[in-house]
Amino acid sequence: MLKYLFILLSVFSIHAHAAPIRIASDIWCPYACDTNTGYVVELTRRAFEIQNQPVEFMIAPFKRVMLELQRNNVDAVIGLSKKAIGNYQLLSNDVIVGYKSNDFYTLVDSTESFEQISDLNNTQQVAVVTGYQYGKELDTWLNSHPSTYFASGNDPIAMNIIRLIKGRHSVIIDNKNVIEYTASQLNLNQQLRYAGTIGKPVPLYIGFNPQNKAYVSAFDRGIQMLKANGEYKQIMDKYKILPEVTSADARYKNLQKFLPIFD
Template sequence: MTLNTALTKLFACTTACLLCLSSLWSASLSAKPLLIASDIWCPYVCEGQTGYVTELTKRAFAEMDQPVHFIAVPFNRALKEVQHGNIDAILAVTPEHVSQFNLYTDEVVVGYASKDFYTTTGFAWQFNQLEDLDNVQVGIIRGYDYGERLNDKIANSNRFYIATGNQPLTMNLKRLIKGRFHVMLGNKVVIQNTAEKLALDDKIRFAGTFGEPLPLYVGFNQGATKAAKMFNQGLTKLKKTGEYQQILDKYNIEHPADPLALTP
């Protein structure tokens, strides 16, 4: 065997080994789970990694052979962790969140959130205009986006009481029943769902809504734009197979592209 022949064979062997290692390295990267966070906001995001947005996200990534890991984190903290790149994505964010925390969505809407007011059944108050909030105390959730005009109202008033934690809506419902404040603000679908689970639905009543529903996205940090596009591709596959609609039907949700479809 000549020296040139030996070197040629050695080079070929080395190249093959490097390609093999590169393939294994790439596979290990793609197999690394994405870390996705939210607080509990059922039926969008429920306990036990359920909820229609959670399941759509899980199945969309499964279609792309990408594992994911969900964690329950107070919403305001999750927003900051995603912004800093410590978490890959956060479920159910609004355009204001996307802008404020520099998130990426690939323009995929996964639902809509209304801005609704609830009181106890014994409190005869009704929301018609923003001035109606001047004489009541209102429970809200830290980090949530209620739209520009309501956000401004909240920022310039001391009549709003803020809840935080992994299940702040449950906290606000219990506070409302105990008389800690007169009114709570949230999403009608989520409030009704949570109240029914807590057997409190007969103690509260819907007292009006404000403005147009806000679109909701899965928000990714700027280092995970490829994951966002992968999510979009996975959802497209689910729509073609019909599984997308099956997940919505499971939670009695109308198609999330329709902002008027807010009642399960």
């Protein structure tokens, strides 16, 4: 009885907030998309709504998102590493919402490959997203080379892909899921080539404003409720839908690169 009483009191404490919880992200499809969709957006929204907590989402460039959080205009940010959460002095739980990786893409006719930092010394220009962290060693290389292009704005991944196609730079770096998903939406995926990954995948979490500690446990509780009632699987299945291909086996194989890894 004490256990259930504690859960009820926790739920009531989050309901005491009259205003919706304000959650923000930049565009990082299929995790967070410009139409307030994306599997992490939908999972986060439903995790709170299932507890009768309304949610508002804001899509903005990463730097602005973090600035608004520091101004207490945002309660939570989607898809942060533990390092970023620590740097911004935020709160989080152990719910992994995806993985970040440093994946390299070139034009399809390129022969470049990237397995270590020194491989970048022979490329013409690298494009990344401003405000993102790519790991200490890679960040040092990017910031020490004036030719590095740092994309900003509301849809920097799409910008980097388009600039790559136009020959403005020779390689782009970001998460493989995001690059391939965005390229497919632009109908440019056939012009891109995966050229390697440097480093290990880094787990991503939701970073919460420390002024709203109740939201941290509420999110964890909401995710467990979604898994129990089947909504979690429904949302994940929704984002596995891609255009039909000729073979069921080929379809299954193609889908794997879009799926997150969850504990």
